[in-house]
Amino acid sequence: MIKGVEIIHITDCSSFKDVFTPASTNFDLGALREYVTSDTSFDQSDVILEGETSEMNEYTPNMTYPSYLLHTCHHLQHLELHKDGRVKEVVFEMDSQRPLLLPYLQVLELHGLKDMSHVWKCNWNNFLIPQHHPLQFPFQNLTNISLEHCHNIKYLFSPLMAKFLSNLKDVYVEECDGIEEVVSSRDDENKETTPSTSSHQHTTLFPCLDILTLHILSGLKRIDGADQSQLSAQAVGACWSLCQCPRRIYIEMCDALSSLIPWYAPQQMKRLEELKVQWCTR
16 A cells, blocks of 8 residues: 555645654555645654554654655655654755765755754765766756755755756755755855865756745845855856856845856856846845
């Protein structure tokens, strides 16, 4: 019966903890295409699994949202998490021992996740794609991402994830007060920029991006983490900007944002059809 489940929706369940228990059980959810939760609050201090007290470790704050399910949802296409109290600091925890591929995921919506500090978290130096998946990369078919009312996140994409998301078409970010940049130059495991991240400057990122929307982001200082003041004329060919590929860019009420398009980018913005910036006052 479980093998045939294609859609799971959980809405307005304030005491909801798990779809299946115990958490350590391996369920086959290979047919699941859509998973949606909304207003599902959950206090970790109240977790008591019947006859499985040892499973308390499954609910540590830095745990992937629920990792014991996502690692079995190989054909998941649509994931929405709205005000889900079970989501803690990281939504997708990725490592070389157990990479989370989700190669068929197309739509990702994350709204009102107050504790979330990272959408993806992985170690740039240690992360490897298994050789038995030569044509699969993490989130390789993701086309739409929507991030709203998530105030604890500093950036959306790390250099590693930016390289993987080659089919992304629509990025929408609204009312995330803590966000400082959309694409960061720092690795997930480091607070500062490191030399290991510099290789992303030699790759055309988000080549399919159609729409970039940034609304009401009071802390947004820049679109990407590149230091434009440090770029020489010789480095122009190797540089990139999130603004180079979209056909449409909409920016509204981003008061800390002082500049948008780097000096080297206009000649590369051949796809841009519409640019709208309004109500950005310091």
